[in-house]
Amino acid sequence: MIDSQRGRACPLFRSGILALMLVLTAAVCEAGIPADSLARQLLRKGLGSYHSHDLLTELVRVAGSRLSGSPGAVKAVNLTAAMMRRYGFENVHAESVMVPHWVRGKKEEALLLPRGGGAARPLAVCALGGSDGTPRSGITAEVLEVRSFEELRAAGPRAAGKIVFFNRPMDPTLLNTFSAYGGAVDQRAGGAIEAARCGAVAAIVRSVTLARDNVPHTGSMGYRDSIPRIPGVAIGIRDADLLSATLIHDPHARVKIRLSCRTLPDAPSANVIGELRGSERPDEVIVIGGHLDAWDTGTGAHDDGAGCVQAIEALRLLKELGIKPKRTIRAVMFMNEENGSRGGRAYVAATQRSGERHIAAIEADRGGFMPRGFTVQGDSDVVERVKRWETVLGLVGAGVVTAGHAGVDVSPTVEAGAVGFGLIVDHQRYFDVHHSANDSIEAVHPRELELGAIAGALLVCLISEEGL
Amino acid sequence: MIDSQRGRACPLFRSGILALMLVLTAAVCEAGIPADSLARQLLRKGLGSYHSHDLLTELVRVAGSRLSGSPGAVKAVNLTAAMMRRYGFENVHAESVMVPHWVRGKKEEALLLPRGGGAARPLAVCALGGSDGTPRSGITAEVLEVRSFEELRAAGPRAAGKIVFFNRPMDPTLLNTFSAYGGAVDQRAGGAIEAARCGAVAAIVRSVTLARDNVPHTGSMGYRDSIPRIPGVAIGIRDADLLSATLIHDPHARVKIRLSCRTLPDAPSANVIGELRGSERPDEVIVIGGHLDAWDTGTGAHDDGAGCVQAIEALRLLKELGIKPKRTIRAVMFMNEENGSRGGRAYVAATQRSGERHIAAIEADRGGFMPRGFTVQGDSDVVERVKRWETVLGLVGAGVVTAGHAGVDVSPTVEAGAVGFGLIVDHQRYFDVHHSANDSIEAVHPRELELGAIAGALLVCLISEEGL
Numbered sequence: 001m002i003d004s005q006r007g008r009a010c011p012l013f014r015s016g017i018l019a020l021m022l023v024l025t026a027a028v029c030e031a032g033i034p035a036d037s038l039a040r041q042l043l044r045k046g047l048g049s050y051h052s053h054d055l056l057t058e059l060v061r062v063a064g065s066r067l068s069g070s071p072g073a074v075k076a077v078n079l080t081a082a083m084m085r086r087y088g089f090e091n092v093h094a095e096s097v098m099v100p101h102w103v104r105g106k107k108e109e110a111l112l113l114p115r116g117g118g119a120a121r122p123l124a125v126c127a128l129g130g131s132d133g134t135p136r137s138g139i140t141a142e143v144l145e146v147r148s149f150e151e152l153r154a155a156g157p158r159a160a161g162k163i164v165f166f167n168r169p170m171d172p173t174l175l176n177t178f179s180a181y182g183g184a185v186d187q188r189a190g191g192a193i194e195a196a197r198c199g200a201v202a203a204i205v206r207s208v209t210l211a212r213d214n215v216p217h218t219g220s221m222g223y224r225d226s227i228p229r230i231p232g233v234a235i236g237i238r239d240a241d242l243l244s245a246t247l248i249h250d251p252h253a254r255v256k257i258r259l260s261c262r263t264l265p266d267a268p269s270a271n272v273i274g275e276l277r278g279s280e281r282p283d284e285v286i287v288i289g290g291h292l293d294a295w296d297t298g299t300g301a302h303d304d305g306a307g308c309v310q311a312i313e314a315l316r317l318l319k320e321l322g323i324k325p326k327r328t329i330r331a332v333m334f335m336n337e338e339n340g341s342r343g344g345r346a347y348v349a350a351t352q353r354s355g356e357r358h359i360a361a362i363e364a365d366r367g368g369f370m371p372r373g374f375t376v377q378g379d380s381d382v383v384e385r386v387k388r389w390e391t392v393l394g395l396v397g398a399g400v401v402t403a404g405h406a407g408v409d410v411s412p413t414v415e416a417g418a419v420g421f422g423l424i425v426d427h428q429r430y431f432d433v434h435h436s437a438n439d440s441i442e443a444v445h446p447r448e449l450e451l452g453a454i455a456g457a458l459l460v461c462l463i464s465e466e467g468l
Numbered sequence: 469m470i471d472s473q474r475g476r477a478c479p480l481f482r483s484g485i486l487a488l489m490l491v492l493t494a495a496v497c498e499a500g501i502p503a504d505s506l507a508r509q510l511l512r513k514g515l516g517s518y519h520s521h522d523l524l525t526e527l528v529r530v531a532g533s534r535l536s537g538s539p540g541a542v543k544a545v546n547l548t549a550a551m552m553r554r555y556g557f558e559n560v561h562a563e564s565v566m567v568p569h570w571v572r573g574k575k576e577e578a579l580l581l582p583r584g585g586g587a588a589r590p591l592a593v594c595a596l597g598g599s600d601g602t603p604r605s606g607i608t609a610e611v612l613e614v615r616s617f618e619e620l621r622a623a624g625p626r627a628a629g630k631i632v633f634f635n636r637p638m639d640p641t642l643l644n645t646f647s648a649y650g651g652a653v654d655q656r657a658g659g660a661i662e663a664a665r666c667g668a669v670a671a672i673v674r675s676v677t678l679a680r681d682n683v684p685h686t687g688s689m690g691y692r693d694s695i696p697r698i699p700g701v702a703i704g705i706r707d708a709d710l711l712s713a714t715l716i717h718d719p720h721a722r723v724k725i726r727l728s729c730r731t732l733p734d735a736p737s738a739n740v741i742g743e744l745r746g747s748e749r750p751d752e753v754i755v756i757g758g759h760l761d762a763w764d765t766g767t768g769a770h771d772d773g774a775g776c777v778q779a780i781e782a783l784r785l786l787k788e789l790g791i792k793p794k795r796t797i798r799a800v801m802f803m804n805e806e807n808g809s810r811g812g813r814a815y816v817a818a819t820q821r822s823g824e825r826h827i828a829a830i831e832a833d834r835g836g837f838m839p840r841g842f843t844v845q846g847d848s849d850v851v852e853r854v855k856r857w858e859t860v861l862g863l864v865g866a867g868v869v870t871a872g873h874a875g876v877d878v879s880p881t882v883e884a885g886a887v888g889f890g891l892i893v894d895h896q897r898y899f900d901v902h903h904s905a906n907d908s909i910e911a912v913h914p915r916e917l918e919l920g921a922i923a924g925a926l927l928v929c930l931i932s933e934e935g936l
Contacts (some may be wrong), residue, residue, distance in 0.1 A: 047641040173515040175865055175919070210915070370838070370894050397643055426838050426894060428915045447678065447896045451643075 038321075039395035039458055045317050046454040050446035055083060055309035056368070060299040060441050067129075067296045068336040069101030069267035076292050077270050080308060080333045084274030087316045089331070091277065094270035097346035099336040101267040102130055104296055105260030110204070110233060112243060113140070115252040123243065124214045124236035126297055127261040128188060128205065128221040129339050131232045138258035139163070139202050139231065145247055149186070149194045160199030163255050166191045167206045167244055169237070170431065177210060177427045178366070181434075184208050185219070192232040193224050202257050203232040206240040211432040214238035218297050219435045220339045231259050271343045275330035276315055276323075278464070284327040285351070286460050287361040287418070288314055291337030291409050298439035302430065306368025306449055307423075308333045313453035318461060325464040327359065334409035337365070344409040348416050358418035360463050362456060363407030367433070368449040369425040373400025374459060377420030382468055386421075389462050398455035400424060419468055421459065423452055506789075507863035507926055513785050514922040518914035523551060523777040524769060524836070528909050533764040535597075536804040537569030537735035544760050545738050548776060548801045552742030555784045557799070559745065562738035565814035567804040569735040570598055572764055573728030578672070578701060580711060581608070583720040591711065592682045592704035594765055595729040596656060596673065596689040597807050599700045606726035607631070607670050607699065613715055617654070617662045628667030631723050634659045635674045635712055637705070638899065645678060645895045646834070649902075652676050653687070660700040661692050670725050671700040674708040679900040682706035686765050687903045688807045699727050739811045743798035744783055744791075746932070752795040753819070754928050755829040755886070756782055759805030759877050766907035770898065774836025774917055775891075776801045781921035786929060793932040795827065802877035805833070809876055816880040826886035828931050830924060831875030835901070836917040837893040841868025842927060845888030850936055854887075857930050866923035868892060887936055889927065891920055 033041070046052075062079050066072035077094055084092045108127055111120040127133075144159050146152045147168040152159060166187035170180040188205045195203040207217040214236035221232045235243065246253050272292065278284065290307020294300020311331040318329065334343035351358060362374070373393060376383045383403045393399045406420025414420035425448075433439040501509070514520075530547050534540035545562055552560045578591040595601075612627050614620045615636040620627060634655035638648040656673045663671040675685040682704035689700045703711065714721050740760065746752065758775020762768020779799040786797065803811035819826065830842070841861060844851045851871045861867045874888025882888035893916075901907040 043643055044641040047643075050640075172518075172915075173512045175511055175515075175863070212914070370896055395643070428838055428919070429913055445897055446680070447640075451896070 035392040035462060036395055038461060039392055041321055042317055042454045042457050043396060045320055046313070046450045047447065050450050051316065052309045052313040052450050052453045053444065053446035055312060056301055056305050056444060056449065057441055059305050059309060060301050064299050065296040066292065066294050066300065067102070068099035068269055068293045068339060069264070070296065073269055073293055073335065077272050080272045080292060080312065083312055084331065087319060089274030089276065089315060092274040094272050095346065095350050096268060096270050097335055097342050098266045099269040099342050100340045101264040102339060103262060103264060105133060105262065107258050107260035109258050110235070111256045112246060113254040113256060115250050123239045123255070124216050125204070125233040126216040126218050127259045128232040128234055129218055129295065130221050130263065131192070131259065131261055132229050133259040133261045134231050134257055138256050140254055140256040141201050142252055142254050143243065143247060145244055152194055152198060156198065159195060162200050163202045163204055163257070164191070164195035164200040165204045165243060167240055169206060170208060170210055172210055177431050180210065181208060181431055188219050188234065189221055192221050192230050193227055196228045196230045200230060202230050204255065205232060205234050207234045207237055209237060209431050209434065209436065211438065212237070215436045215438055217434060217436040218295050231257060233257060233259065269335045271335050271347050272333040273330060274315070275328050276318060276325055278326055278328040279324045280326040282328050283356055285330055285356050285358045286327055286463050287330050287332050287358060287410065287413060288456050288460050289332035289334055289409060290364050291335070291343065292333040293336050293338050295338055295435045297435060298433070298437045299441065300439055301441045301444050302367040302433055302439050303435065304337065304365045306444060306452065307364035310364050310368070310449065310453040310456055313450070314457035314460060317453065317457045323461065325461065327464040329460045329464055337409050341408055344412045348412040352416065358413050358416065359468055360421060361406065361410035361413040361418040362421040362423070362459060363410045364423040364452060364456060365407045365409065366423065366425050366427055367430040368444045368452055369427065369429060370448045371398040371452045371455045372424045372426060373398045373402065375402055375404030375406060375422040375424060377404065377406040377414050382419050385468060393455065393458060396454045396458055397451055423456065425452065503860040503930060504863055506929060507860055509789055510785055510922045510925050511864060513788055514781070514918045515915065518918050519784065520777045520781040520918050520921045521912065521914035523780060524773050524912060524917065525909055527773050527777060528767040528769055532767055534760065534762050534768065535570070535764045536567035536737055536761045536807060537732070538764065541737055541761055541803065545740055548740045548760060548780065551780055552799065555787060557742035557744065557783060560742040562740050563814065563818050564736060564738050565803055565810050566734045567737045567810050568808045569732040570807060571730060571732060573601060573730065575726050575728035577726050578703070579724045580714060581722045581724060583718050591707045591723070592684050593672070593701040594684040594686050595727045596700040596702055597686055597763065598689050598731065599660070599727065599729055600697050601727040601729045602699050602725055606724050608722055608724040609669050610720055610722050611711065611715060612668070613712055620662055620666060624666065627663065630668050631670045631672055631725070632659070632663035632666070632668040633672045633711060635708055637674060638676060638678055640678055645899050648678065649676060649899055656687050656702065657689055660689050660698050661695055664696045664698045668698060670698050672723065673700060673702050675702045675705055677705060677899050677902065677904065679906065680705070683904045683906055685902060685904040686763050699725060701725060701727065737803045739803050739815050740801040741798060742783070743796050744786060744793055746794055746796040747792045748794040750796050751824055753798055753824050753826045754795055754931050755798050755800050755826060755878065755881060756924050756928050757800035757802055757877060758832050759803070759811065760801040761804050761806050763806055763903045765903060766901070766905045767909065768907055769909045769912050770835035770901050770907050771903065772805065772833045774912060774920065775832035778832050778836070778917065778921040778924055781918070782925035782928060785921065785925045791929065793929065795932040797928045797932055805877050812877040813880045816884050820884065826881050826884065827936055828889060829874065829878035829881040829886040830889040830891070830927060831878045832891040832920055832924060833875045833877065834891065834893050834895055835898040836912045836920055837895065837897060838916045839866040839920045839923040840892045840894060841866045841870065843870055843872030843874060843890040843892060845872065845874040845882050850887050853936060860930070861923065861926060864922045864926055865919055891924065893920065
């Protein structure tokens with residue numbers, strides 16, 4: 001076991017490497033490692049190689065974009081299973097799950113058509129995930145710009161036959177960029193529904209981003225059974241500003257949208273699992289994971305290739321250090337977080353069948369940036385108990401422990417009784433890349449990524465050895 | 469005054485904008501702003517425009533590289549004075565200081581010459597700052613690789629007539645990259661002295677960086693009067709590894725170095741100063757600053773254009789919010805931090821003549837990355853008193869207050885009695901860019917940079933209104 005209160009020592013891990021440590025560290029009894037020594041060893045091992053960056057490079061090179069149902073997703077399932085076998089994880093397998101299968105298709109364009117018949121201007125757009133396509137001839141209509149659903153409803157019949165342009169930006173003045181995202185993403189998720197309710201023929205949504213470039217950012221959108229299905233696209237923010245400015249002096253300007261995206265029948269896919277089997281309580285499971293699917297506009301290096309390779313790297317680091325955990329530590333690559341969350345639900349269903357008890361579920365899905373700590377999703381007592389690890393987690397840069405949501409993929413596991421944890425990172429740069437072509441390996445810093453893996457390794461080990 | 473303990477209210481700033489706030493905020497008395505309200509207003513104003521990024525873009529575009537004594541440094545002095553006048557700061561002026569004047573010259577190359585006479589291979593090098601040049605025909609010699617001064621001394625006479633190659637990397641396994649820097653920079657600063665002491669003819673130093681590219685990183689090196697002056701260059705780390713590997717199978721391989729760098733007579737330059745004059749205690753001064761000079765290999769966007777524009781932006785933000793501080797808040801662009809620290813010393817000399825009392829001196833010189841808090845350089849009582857602001861500083865992301873060194877430029881001011889503060893940032897990426905061509909505006913994130921300015925504005929305002 002690990003002793004997170006320095007100076008107190010307790011019976012711990014048993015492994016070959018520890019003989020040396022017994023000589024080197026003061027606060028050790030039997031064959032254990034004090035938690036602060038473990039933290040330093042994880043830093044030494046992890047930052048000595050930046051292995052997680054190599055794994056991520058391999059993932060985006062081999063699998064590339066990997067939306068649920070795509071050939072890239074199949075490659076990602078096979079590759080991450082192969083990675084876990086390569087490192088000698090136990091019980092490596094894929095667990096089947098049927099997933100939605102949306103494809104972008106080849107045609108994806110929008111043209112701004114000035115009223116007077118001037119030259120058409122291409123706009124930087126991409127279909128929102130789940131959108132229906134347009135007729136082959138496209139949809140051409142005048143544009144109604146609004147900043148909110150309330151403004152749309154107030155406009156009422158003026159929306160009929162038009163393309164509704166939702167142009168409310170993320171609020172850049174909030175320190176917490178996730179709050180800013182939360183304040184704008186309703187337009188993307190529900191814009192097509194609300195526009196169709198008012199008789200509109202399509203929806204254009206200002207990209208939900210804090211970047212100042214013109215790259216469109218996709219993401220899932222919904223339909224509602226009783227309301228007509230109209231196409232939805234995201235537009236780069238410079239072109240959003242251009243469209244808005246154009247509409248002031250040319251309110252009858254039209255936009256023509258052509259999309260060939262469509263939804264195919266559900267496809268077979270899988271969660272991928274590998275573990276370090278617990279030596280004393282193998283049926284008590286600690287999950288650490290991210291989601292393997294990623295939007296097809298980029299290669300999902302941050303979202304959420306980072307979380308996947310960090311989970312694999314966390315287990316690899318513990319194994320490299322010769323640690324044999326008391327409880328089972330399991331890496332899970334969840335499928336289909338982006339447009340269905342089927343993987344997270346299928347995982348719980350499978351584990352409930354097997355009679356395992358999940359004591360904790362840790363998710364990393366906020367980008368591979370500098371870690372700061374962990375949210376804890378559980379009752380206030382457990383949050384307080386986790387706070388006893390703040391000092392030791394601080395040794396690897398992740399000393400903030402605060403109550404909060406863990407993550408989409410582990411939510412069903414948390415609902416089933418596990419304590420949830422979410423890796424907190426510095427998120428100032430996240431919404432520059434999120435769901436866009438900007439989300440590439442070049443945007444991931446090797447040290448920041450590895451530190452997330454190290455923080456994860458340390459936390460799972462603390463939970464495994466000390467309990468919650 | 470600002471009330472940093474929420475709920476308690478005190479008499480504060482007087483300004484027009486505050487009338488509105490009186491209606492909006494609960495914890496206000498007379499014409500003051502509670503500190504948490506000020507924090508939110510600074511976020512709103514600062515993150516609403518990322519003004520510091522525009523200033524930094526202007527600085528690197530107009531002045532470019534700006535080593536002490538260079539034409540770029542002259543432009544930087546004029547430009548930052550103009551910026552401060554543009555925003556209506558008071559008492560804007562340049563204070564003369566004579567600075568060292570080292571020039572790189574046009575010729576800067578190193579060739580790896582295999583023993584058997586194979587093709588010469590260019591190596592990525594740059595002269596270290598302060599190095600003498602080589603004869604026009606260059607210096608050609610065999611290479612002795614060492615990892616430390618101890619190893620060099622043990623090699624003793626084997627160094628005579630050779631080029632000594634210092635190849636100890638920064639330790640990547642330390643979480644604190646400044647500690648890793650401190651563990652390697654002796655080779656750059658003193659390598660030429662130690663090599664010459666052993667009879668060597670030149671020194672090559674592995675770039676002091678954590679990047680994995682081949683870009684050489686410069687920085688200052690020294691000479692000692694009694695020891696021959698030999699040239700020193702930094703080599704990119706890929707070429708350092710190549711050279712090291714070459715020496716294993718070809719120990720008599722030679723390197724030819726040609727440099728035309730030289731030191732000219734000291735040149736006139738200046739610190740640049742502007743302030744918001746205190747309304748109640750104008751003779752009590754709070755300095756916030758960075759250094760205006762930057763190595764000529766890049767454009768010094770992080771080091772330390774960031775600290776300069778953050779100081780200007782901090783005062784601009786306070787002025788925009790209509791804040792009239794009790795004490796004088798002064799932005800200082802220090803000249804010559806990189807190779808002489810003359811500006812910091814000249815500043816103190818000038819202020820001591822004028823009879824001002826400096827109560828605090830804040831420096832930002834760790835790159836324009838995400839702020840985390842402030843080091844405090846003072847006695848333990850003052851550190852504890854500053855900790856009372858952790859909560860409010862945390863509202864802008866900078867809630868860590870810890871005892872520590874403030875910075876090179878403000879050191880003389882701190883020695884003269886001021887409490888020193890250093891902006892702490894996330895430094896994982898800093899040594900990728902530090903002192904190299906990588907240090908460009910593209911490496912600076914607008915939000916992270918602006919948050920440093922906001923943190924500075926909040927701290928100077930807290931000190932001004934509440935005292936230390």
